[in-house]
Amino acid sequence: MVVAAAPSEGAHPVNKNPVRGTTLTVREVSHSFDLEGQPLPVLDRINLRIGRGEFAALLGPSGCGKSTLLRLVAGLDSPSAGGLFVEGKAIEGPDPSRIVVFQDPTLYPWRTVWGNVALGLEARGLLRTHRERVEDALRLVGLSGFANAYPHQLSGGMSQRTALARALVNDPNLLILDEPLGQLDSLTRLTMQGELVSLWQRAGFTALLVTHDVEEALFLAGRVIVLSERPAQIRAEIVNGLPYPRHRGDPHLAELRREVFAHLGLDAIW
Amino acid sequence: MSSVVDEASSGPKLARGFLASPAARSLIGGLAAAAAWLAVAVLITYWPDKPDSDWAYTEEFAALCGALTIPLALAAFAGIWFAGLQSVRRLAPWLIALALFLAAWETVTAKLGLLPLPFFPPPQAILEVVVDDRARLGACIFASFRLLAIGYFLGAAVGFVTGVAIGWSRLANYWIHPVLRFIGPLPATAWLPLAFFIFPSSFSASIFLIALATGFPVTVLTWSGVGGVNSAYYDIARTLGAGQRFLVLKVAIPAAMPHVFVGLFMGLGTSFAVLVVAEMLDVKAGLGWYLQWAQGWAAYANMYAALLIMALLCSGVITLLFRLRDRLLSWQKGLVRW
Numbered sequence: 001m002v003v004a005a006a007p008s009e010g011a012h013p014v015n016k017n018p019v020r021g022t023t024l025t026v027r028e029v030s031h032s033f034d035l036e037g038q039p040l041p042v043l044d045r046i047n048l049r050i051g052r053g054e055f056a057a058l059l060g061p062s063g064c065g066k067s068t069l070l071r072l073v074a075g076l077d078s079p080s081a082g083g084l085f086v087e088g089k090a091i092e093g094p095d096p097s098r099i100v101v102f103q104d105p106t107l108y109p110w111r112t113v114w115g116n117v118a119l120g121l122e123a124r125g126l127l128r129t130h131r132e133r134v135e136d137a138l139r140l141v142g143l144s145g146f147a148n149a150y151p152h153q154l155s156g157g158m159s160q161r162t163a164l165a166r167a168l169v170n171d172p173n174l175l176i177l178d179e180p181l182g183q184l185d186s187l188t189r190l191t192m193q194g195e196l197v198s199l200w201q202r203a204g205f206t207a208l209l210v211t212h213d214v215e216e217a218l219f220l221a222g223r224v225i226v227l228s229e230r231p232a233q234i235r236a237e238i239v240n241g242l243p244y245p246r247h248r249g250d251p252h253l254a255e256l257r258r259e260v261f262a263h264l265g266l267d268a269i270w
Numbered sequence: 271m272s273s274v275v276d277e278a279s280s281g282p283k284l285a286r287g288f289l290a291s292p293a294a295r296s297l298i299g300g301l302a303a304a305a306a307w308l309a310v311a312v313l314i315t316y317w318p319d320k321p322d323s324d325w326a327y328t329e330e331f332a333a334l335c336g337a338l339t340i341p342l343a344l345a346a347f348a349g350i351w352f353a354g355l356q357s358v359r360r361l362a363p364w365l366i367a368l369a370l371f372l373a374a375w376e377t378v379t380a381k382l383g384l385l386p387l388p389f390f391p392p393p394q395a396i397l398e399v400v401v402d403d404r405a406r407l408g409a410c411i412f413a414s415f416r417l418l419a420i421g422y423f424l425g426a427a428v429g430f431v432t433g434v435a436i437g438w439s440r441l442a443n444y445w446i447h448p449v450l451r452f453i454g455p456l457p458a459t460a461w462l463p464l465a466f467f468i469f470p471s472s473f474s475a476s477i478f479l480i481a482l483a484t485g486f487p488v489t490v491l492t493w494s495g496v497g498g499v500n501s502a503y504y505d506i507a508r509t510l511g512a513g514q515r516f517l518v519l520k521v522a523i524p525a526a527m528p529h530v531f532v533g534l535f536m537g538l539g540t541s542f543a544v545l546v547v548a549e550m551l552d553v554k555a556g557l558g559w560y561l562q563w564a565q566g567w568a569a570y571a572n573m574y575a576a577l578l579i580m581a582l583l584c585s586g587v588i589t590l591l592f593r594l595r596d597r598l599l600s601w602q603k604g605l606v607r608w
Contacts, residue, residue, distance in 0.1 A: 074509050096511035106502045110524045110601045120510035122520070150601045170510060 021053035021206040022087055022097070022173035024073065029082035031068055032231075041231035042068045045082070048225065048234070055200055055207040057217035059260065060227030066210040069232070070178050073208065074100045086174065096120055099172040103179040105163035107151040113138070113162050114147040120170040137169040140199065157188035164196075168203065175200075177209040181216065193219055197244055214260050218253050219246055226263045236263040292359065293350045299362030300346020304339040306369035311336030313373055313381075314394075320383040327401070328380070331394035335372070388570045395571035396578065403572065406560070411579060413555035414545060417473070418587075421480025422541050426534055429485035433492025433533070437526070438518055450489060458483035458544045466552050476548040483544040484537035488530070495529025496522045528602060531595045538591060542584050557583070 026048035032041040042065040050056045058066050071077045072084055075094040084091040086098065099120075107116045118134045121127040127134075138144050141161040151159060160180060167175060177196075181189045197220060200207050211217050217224045218240055226236040238259060242252055314332035319325055342358070342365070349355040372393055378384040380392035400407065435442040436450070458479045469475035499522055507521050549558025557580050564572035 074505075076505055076508065094508040094511070096509070098509070100505075100509050102502065102506070104502065106500070106506055108503065108521070108524070110527070110599075119507065119512075123507060123510050123512035123516045152601070166506075166510070 021051075021204055023052050024048070024050040024174060024206065024208065025085040025088070026069070026073070027083050027085065029069070029072065029079045029084060030231075031065070031072065031077075031080045043072075043079070044231040044233045046232065046234060050206060050208060050223075053204055053206055054223065055197075055209070055221045057209040057211060057221035057224045058227060059211060059214065059217045059224050059264075060232060061229050061264070062212055064227050064230050065232035066212075066227060067178055070100065070176050070208070070210050073174075074098055074176055076100075096124060096170045097172055098174045098176060099167040099170055100176040100178060101160075101163050101167050101180045103182045105151075105156075105159040107154075107159055107162055107166075109151050112148050112150055113143060113154070116151070116162055117165045117169050119166055133169050133171075137165040140168060140202075141165045141195070155188075156184050157192060160184060160192065161195075164199070168199065171203075172205055174206045174208065177207065177211075179211055180209075182211075182213075189216075194245075196220060197246075201244060214257055214264075215248070215253075218256050218260065219248060224256075224260060226260060236260075238263075292353070292356050296349035296356035296359035297346050300342055300349060300358040303358070303362045303365035303369070304342035304346065306366045307335050307342065308339045310369045310373050310376070311339070314376055317377075317381050319380045323380065323383065325380050325392055325394050325398075327394045327398045330401075331397050334397070335369075388568055391571040391574065396575045399569075399571045399575040400579075403575075407575070407579065410555060410557050410560045410576075411583065413553075414549065414557045414580075415583070417476050417549075417553070417556060418480065418541060418545050421477040421545070422484050422538065424477065425481030425484030425541070426488050426537060428481065429488030429533065429537065430492050430530065432485070433489040433530075434496055434518065434523060434526075436489075437493040437496025438522060450486075454486040454490065458486075458540065459547050462548065462551060472548075472552040472554075476545070476553050479544050479548055480541045483540040487536035487540065488533040491529045491533030491536070492526060495526025498529070499525040528599060531591075531599065534591060535588070538588060546580075 026046050029043055029046045030041070031043040032039040034040070046069065058069065060066050068077070072079050073091065075091045075098065091098075107113075108119070111119070114134060117137055118127055118131075121130050121133065135144070135147075138147060141164050143158060143161055143165060146154070146158065146162075151162070154162065160183075164180070180196075181192050184192060193216060196207075207221075209217065209220060218238075222240055224238045224240060225234055226238065227233065228235045238256060240253075240256055242250060246253070311332045314328060314335065319328065345355045345358045349358055375393055379390055380394065432442075432446060432450075436446045437443075461479055461482065465475040465479055466472055469478060503521050503525060504517055507517055512521070545556070546558035546561075549556035550562045553559060557576050560576045561573055561580075564570070564576060
């Protein structure tokens with residue numbers, strides 16, 4: 001196991017004005033699934049610390065357990081061993097301050113775009129007093145004109161933007177992104193990557209992105225955590241100090257990409 | 271040279287263009303339908319009935335058919351200017367077929383007497399029943415409709431709540447599911463003798479039976495709808511801070527609605543069957559009873575009239591249900607049109 005850079009706060013670029021961000025600590029977390037009576041280990045003693053307002057990416061091969069780690073952070077499942085902490089407090093269940101944007105937008109087909117975005121406020125009984133936040137969130141993702149559309153009328157990119165607005169309307173401290181751009185065509189994907197960065201810069205939340213796209217991880221995140229194959233262990237942490245906005249053609253990104261590929265054992269094909 | 275050819279062909283081309291236009295086709299279709307109904311009216315009026323038969327309402331029936339030509343012709347001409355009336359074109363083949371059917375029916379019954387009586391009365395005999403017996407028929411329609419409405423709403427409501435409960439709660443599932451499996455498949459009509467004995471009135475017994483017939487499919491389909499909800503919908507709502515109440519009312523139930531409507535539709539079908547059987551056997555009112563009563567008097571025209579009304583009523587109620595579904599489930603793609 002190679003550790004490229006010791007994780008320490010301040011060593012990597014965090015958001016300049018972290019208004020709401022939170023710290024996330026993952027301590028000695030292991031997790032296994034029960035597969036026909038046999039335990040299937042998925043996560044192996046993961047240790048992580050993500051600072052306030054940081055944009056971190058979890059990078060790893062498909063099926064390595066990235067999404068499992070996300071579900072633990074979201075509080076949708078509990079780890080077999082170890083603990084997860086937000087601001088020093090153990091995560092015991094889902095909380096609207098930690099919102100997940102899944103790979104599949106999973107909009108409710110029976111609700112309009114507006115109704116989908118309003119979901120979190122409605123669930124917490126805040127809709128009546130905070131109605132305007134729905135419109136704000138829609139404006140933020142550029143869907144103001146589509147408030148009354150139904151999900152089946154939206155394109156893939158618009159659906160994912162709606163899912164993003166549905167998360168942002170809750171003013172999350174920690175935004176968990178589970179391959180949110182994985183199903184988009186490559187052009188929409190590039191646009192949305194840029195939009196994600198500017199959203200993060202404006203809103204100041206802590207972002208945790210799971211992806212298996214090396215370019216995406218390096219373009220978006222200040223720190224890329226490379227996971228091994230299942231059961232996932234942390235193989236390396238790569239700090240990307242490039243200031244935002246970044247340029248895809250930056251030679252430093254190419255260098256980092258070579259480094260990441262080496263950690264993934266793919267340097268032979270590079 | 272070529273210009274001459276063009277000019278020569280432009281005349282017929284124009285005419286063909288007009289003939290192919292929707293306005294012209296609706297005009298032709300509407301006029302053809304009007305002519306067909308006029309022909310039926312002429313046939314009924316001027317072809318004398320078979321000797322020794324004394325069918326009442328023959329003139330009135332002919333007048334009715336003839337009267338139909340006026341709105342049809344008007345609609346046909348109005349279709350040239352109002353595109354909304356061009357649907358006449360779509361209806362025309364059916365209207366003509368219906369006219370032909372009536373003409374054939376009239377011919378083999380009243381005019382030629384080829385079909386045995388009293389089993390096959392001519393159409394004017396049914397008109398006679400509808401007009402002369404309208405008070406009794408009206409009362410029967412009201413009675414049937416009241417019974418159906420009360421029983422159906424009770425059954426649908428109980429079935430819906432039960433379905434949500436067993437789809438959501440493990441405890442409810444443990445206790446209700448076996449009962450449902452054991453009792454549900456039993457046809458509601460099998461309860462008839464017992465129900466009329468246990469309940470204080472045949473009215474309450476019928477309501478119980480109709481509710482039972484409706485409740486089973488509604489329960490099963492609501493349950494399967496709630497059980498089949500994409501678990502990601504719950505994950506999303508939970509991370510957004512939703513409680514149990516929200517998950518049931520705002521996630522599980524709306525997601526299950528397409529299934530619920532299939533259950534409501536199936537329940538409506540079985541409730542019609544139970545309604546008619548219950549009315550025939552013990553309830554001394556309603557269209558089912560009317561059918562039975564008419565048979566006792568060998569009044570076949572009355573039976574046809576009751577059947578016709580019943581068909582209209584059932585079809586109308588199902589149309590209403592589908593309209594409601596279209597309205598509530600407008601978010602779905604590719605709904606079946608009723």
